[in-house]
Amino acid sequence: MEYRYLIFDFDGVLAESNDIRFRGFEDLFPDLSADVRVRFLEFVKANGGLSRYGKxxxxxEDMLGQSISEDRVNELAGRYSELVAGCVIAAAAVPGSLEFxxxxxxxxxxxxxxxxDQNELRQVCRARGIDGYFCAILGSPKEKTHNLIELMGSHGWDCQACVYVGDSLNDSDAAAEAGIDFVGRNSGLVDWVSRGIIGIDDLHALPAAIAQLSDCRRPRANGAGRKDRI
Known part of the structure; x- marks a missing residue:
């Protein structure tokens, strides 16, 4: 089966906005102790695909040992959006993304x-002039795996014809849980080669990566394979 559906993460895949997101958490919690700040930012970077709500x-709950209400989580998430949305809108496109x-x-x-955040994400894509390319733009507070499965179900997409392009372990885990193939973008968060996953430096390399995925799952004849070009 040929690939027909491509699903993209946003930060680090379509826009060079990871550092903006990371700095936003520093600005959101300026009063953290030095130790907690370092550990929290390490967690944020190691879980790049986790929603702001989860972070x-x-x-x-896990680092400060304090309970937090859903209203307070939503309040802080809204403040975070105010801190970063404008900069994310202005962030450089990942090379090759617009061309692709x-x-x-x-x-x-x-x-x-x-x-x-889904509402923010849709506003950002609209402001960047790329929202019209996408059948759906889905984000948090729902988890990625839930959104991937919901997307395929609501649009009638066969999981075997889908590829998810992401840059974090959360992305590759969500793809595996949803039963779809994955390409990792080398944004600096993960060494994809060491994990046996196809990695690309930018989206100029995405057509070749998709061809490589197709070749990997195509039955071999006489011990040889061939690459179809998309």
Missing amino acids: IRHLY LREYADRFDFAVVSGS
Whole structure:
């Protein structure tokens, strides 16, 4: 079965906005002790695909040992959006991303599934002028795996015809749980090669990566394989 549906994470895949997201958490919690600040930022970077809601809960419940209400989580998440949204809108596009969307819009159906807040994510994509490329733009507070499965079900997409392009372990885990293939973007969060996952430096390399995925799962004849070009 040929790939027909491509699903993108946003930060680190379509926009060079990971550092903006990381700095936003520093600015959101300026009064943390030095030790907690370091450990929290390490957690944030190691869990790049986790929603802000999950990161805020982790800080309070697991690192500070404090309970936090849903209202307070939502309040802090809203403040975080105010801190970062404008900078994310202005962030540079990942090289090759705009070209890929334009060139392959007739070849694939596209969607975005991100850990970013869904309302903010849709506003950001609209402001960047790319929302029209996507059949759906899904984000938190729902988890990525839930959104991937919901996307495929609501649009009738066969999981075997889908590829998810992400840059974090949360992304690759969500793809595995949803039963879809995965390509990792080398944004600095994960060494994909060491994990046996196809990694690309930018989206100029995505067509070759998809061809490589296709070749890996195509039955071999006489011990040889061939690559179809998309």
